[in-house]
Amino acid sequence: MATIAGSLGRRREEEHEDPREHLMHDPLPRGEMNAMVMDSMHTTSWKFWTVAGFLAFLVLTCFFIAWGYMIANGLGVAGVNRPVYWGIFLANTVFWIGISHAGTFISAILRVLKIESRRPFTRAAELMTTFGLVQAGASIFMHMGRVWLSYWLFPYPNERGVWPNFHSPLMWDFLAINTYLLCSTMYLFLPLIPDLAMARDRSTGWRKIFYRTLSLGFRGTEGEWKNLTTAMNIFAFAIIPVMFSVHTIVSWDFAMAMRPGWSSTVFGPYFVIGALHSGMAAVAIVLFFIHTTMKNMKYFIRAEHFNTIGMLMLLVSMAWAYFYFNDYLVPWYGGDKWNKLVQEFAEKGPLAPLWYIMLFCNVAVPWLILWNKKWRQTPWLLAITGILINVGMWLERYIIIPEGLSINRMPFTWRLYFPRVEVFLTIGTISLFILLYMLASRIIPLVPVWEVQEGQEVHMLRRIGRAEVPTLSELE
Amino acid sequence: MPEPTTSTLLAVFEDVDPAANAVEKLHELGLTDDRINVISGIPIQGRVLGRPGALTNVPRIGFLGAALGMALGIFLAYGTPYLYPLPVGGQPIFPVPMGWIVTFEMTMLGLMGFSFLGLFVDSGFPAYTPMQYVPEISDGRIAILFSYPTEDQQKFIDAMKNAGAESVAPAEARHL
Numbered sequence: 181m182a183t184i185a186g187s188l189g190r191r192r193e194e195e196h197e198d199p200r201e202h203l204m205h206d207p208l209p210r211g212e213m214n215a216m217v218m219d220s221m222h223t224t225s226w227k228f229w230t231v232a233g234f235l236a237f238l239v240l241t242c243f244f245i246a247w248g249y250m251i252a253n254g255l256g257v258a259g260v261n262r263p264v265y266w267g268i269f270l271a272n273t274v275f276w277i278g279i280s281h282a283g284t285f286i287s288a289i290l291r292v293l294k295i296e297s298r299r300p301f302t303r304a305a306e307l308m309t310t311f312g313l314v315q316a317g318a319s320i321f322m323h324m325g326r327v328w329l330s331y332w333l334f335p336y337p338n339e340r341g342v343w344p345n346f347h348s349p350l351m352w353d354f355l356a357i358n359t360y361l362l363c364s365t366m367y368l369f370l371p372l373i374p375d376l377a378m379a380r381d382r383s384t385g386w387r388k389i390f391y392r393t394l395s396l397g398f399r400g401t402e403g404e405w406k407n408l409t410t411a412m413n414i415f416a417f418a419i420i421p422v423m424f425s426v427h428t429i430v431s432w433d434f435a436m437a438m439r440p441g442w443s444s445t446v447f448g449p450y451f452v453i454g455a456l457h458s459g460m461a462a463v464a465i466v467l468f469f470i471h472t473t474m475k476n477m478k479y480f481i482r483a484e485h486f487n488t489i490g491m492l493m494l495l496v497s498m499a500w501a502y503f504y505f506n507d508y509l510v511p512w513y514g515g516d517k518w519n520k521l522v523q524e525f526a527e528k529g530p531l532a533p534l535w536y537i538m539l540f541c542n543v544a545v546p547w548l549i550l551w552n553k554k555w556r557q558t559p560w561l562l563a564i565t566g567i568l569i570n571v572g573m574w575l576e577r578y579i580i581i582p583e584g585l586s587i588n589r590m591p592f593t594w595r596l597y598f599p600r601v602e603v604f605l606t607i608g609t610i611s612l613f614i615l616l617y618m619l620a621s622r623i624i625p626l627v628p629v630w631e632v633q634e635g636q637e638v639h640m641l642r643r644i645g646r647a648e649v650p651t652l653s654e655l656e
Numbered sequence: 657m658p659e660p661t662t663s664t665l666l667a668v669f670e671d672v673d674p675a676a677n678a679v680e681k682l683h684e685l686g687l688t689d690d691r692i693n694v695i696s697g698i699p700i701q702g703r704v705l706g707r708p709g710a711l712t713n714v715p716r717i718g719f720l721g722a723a724l725g726m727a728l729g730i731f732l733a734y735g736t737p738y739l740y741p742l743p744v745g746g747q748p749i750f751p752v753p754m755g756w757i758v759t760f761e762m763t764m765l766g767l768m769g770f771s772f773l774g775l776f777v778d779s780g781f782p783a784y785t786p787m788q789y790v791p792e793i794s795d796g797r798i799a800i801l802f803s804y805p806t807e808d809q810q811k812f813i814d815a816m817k818n819a820g821a822e823s824v825a826p827a828e829a830r831h832l
Contacts, residue, residue, distance in 0.1 A: 209796060210697055210796025335732055337736075337739070337740070342740050342742070343739060343740055345742055345744060346732055346733050347742070347744045347745075347754055352758065356757075356761050359762075362765065362768075363769075367768075374697070378697070378794040382794075392832055396776075396779075396782040397780075397781060397782055397784055397785075397787065397832060398779075398781070399787060399789045400696050400793055400794070401694070401695050402700075402710040403712070403779065405696070405700075406709070406710035407712050407779045408779075411718075411771045411775045414771045415768055415771065418771075419764075419768065422764050429757065633697065633698050633796065
């Protein structure tokens with residue numbers, strides 16, 4: 181009996197966490213944290229430049245040359261043709277907009293909810309928003325084919341006085357994506373200003389000029405802080421509905437059409453949760469690389485942060501499964517001939533393996549792995565889960581768009597879609613995203629040091645009975 | 657009677673507590689809050705330092721932007737069909753529900769765009785002229801910048817040192 185009790189006691193002791201393992205309870209002097217972040221930006225190994233060089237080669241060939249080839253020869257070099265006029269380009273657009281949602285979700289929603297573990301990785305997530313939207317925009321331009329006529333989308337009348345059609349979901353998309361791109365870029369910049377000022381104070385040469393210009397003369401006076409934090413609060417609240425609206429409107433590009441498989445009232449929230457699913461998973465991947473490859477980042481990005489992301493991924497995965505089941509069950513139960521045909525084509529058709537891989541990656545993998553705290557806190561395992569979820573989410577968009585278009589109410593037009601130049605352009609956008617992120621990590625402080633210090637100032641350990649417990653002052 | 661000449665001092669503190677004590681001392685020496693400014697590497701509320709909270713016009717400017725954005729959205733959604741009517745799929749020329757979408761997006765763009773501009777306007781950004789500042793502030797130090805009657809210089813320097821200032825020196829404008 182005593183042995184069992186002793187064993188249980190030891191186990192409880194092992195389970196007890198030292199609060200100092202948490203970043204907020206393990207403070208360092210601000211100057212030291214500044215030096216660590218600056219050092220992480222300045223320390224660049226040959227491996228970094230090798231990877232960057234390879235990615236630059238991929239961007240040159242798969243993005244610029246492939247796109248130039250398509251512009252010179254027309255959309256005929258792509259695989260899109262009747263009845264699949266919307267191919268991988270639009271699957272990529274939806275995918276990248278989804279990736280972009282994570283930055284806003286983590287930065288804005290977690291800020292509004294005052295979830296403290298967000299502090300060190302908000303910037304890393306916000307950067308994904310901006311660079312993800314760049315890829316989404318590029319994918320739309322690729323889809324246009326005649327990209328030089330893209331200005332037709334702009335809201336002004338042509339020479340005949342005809343305005344763009346604001347009744348069209350595509351026009352709503354244009355306005356929503358541009359609003360989101362502009363606002364999320366501003367939202368990225370606002371909390372960056374104090375860190376740019378910090379970098380300005382610790383730099384020389386061209387970096388000094390760069391940071392001095394971008395920090396706008398910020399010193400940290402009471403008025404400047406008040407203006408900055410007020411603007412950040414406005415953005416945090418206002419950008420959340422914009423985030424929801426963007427992917428809802430993207431879903432309406434499909435749902436507003438009377439197509440089997442697309443015309444669904446649940447598409448709006450289903451797309452939003454799908455966006456968060458891929459976005460959260462992408463944050464896990466990015467955090468893994470920052471944690472593993474960048475100097476000094478192990479101090480800032482800790483097991484607790486992977487745990488937070490892992491829990492969010494699990495929660496979002498469950499929500500995604502719920503919405504997917506809704507979207508699946510209602511047409512299945514309704515028994516409409518064409519809707520059933522589309523469902524059966526996905527489950528039993530020539531591309532059925534994609535459907536099963538999608539469900540495995542989006543549901544089975546996160547549910548099997550992320551329930552376990554120890555596994556959630558294992559960075560490489562979380563990153564692999566993130567990669568698989570993103571594979572699953574990309575396949576989901578592929579199944580909805582080009583595969584869904586292969587089947588319609590006119591069987592004589594049925595045709596499978598085989599991507600051609602799109603494959604290279606997809607590789608190009610992925611490479612461009614990673615390259616932009618890598619280069620940004622050399623000049624932008626990826627950790628918002630002032631926010632970390634602010635968090636450390638308001639957190640403290642207080643002894644209650646025999647335990648030291650974390651407490652938080654309410655200063656905001 | 658001529659106004660007494662004033663000078664400006666910059667006192668640097670390691671932590672919030674001595675900085676708050678220093679503000680109290682300055683009040684005791686007769687300085688009003690409008691002659692004191694606190695510069696710090698993180699936002700510190702006025703009440704922590706025993707000072708009134710700073711005022712901001714950012715929300716006002718933001719809401720002005722929201723109103724302008726909403727007006728633009730209403731024009732795009734409901735005005736442009738009037739300029740060139742486009743019948744679409746049996747819908748009315750001015751369909752109310754879908755006009756909300758464009759109006760919402762433009763309102764939010766106006767709100768956030770003008771809040772961003774409001775930060776620039778209210779803070780005087782960008783400012784590349786020489787300013788009173790020391791780089792230690794971004795390393796976590798707290799600086800108190802205040803103007804005082806020049807004849808009482810020693811009294812103010814002593815008060816700051818007694819409050820725990822790491823350094824007290826005449827404030828010099830420098831390029832950041």
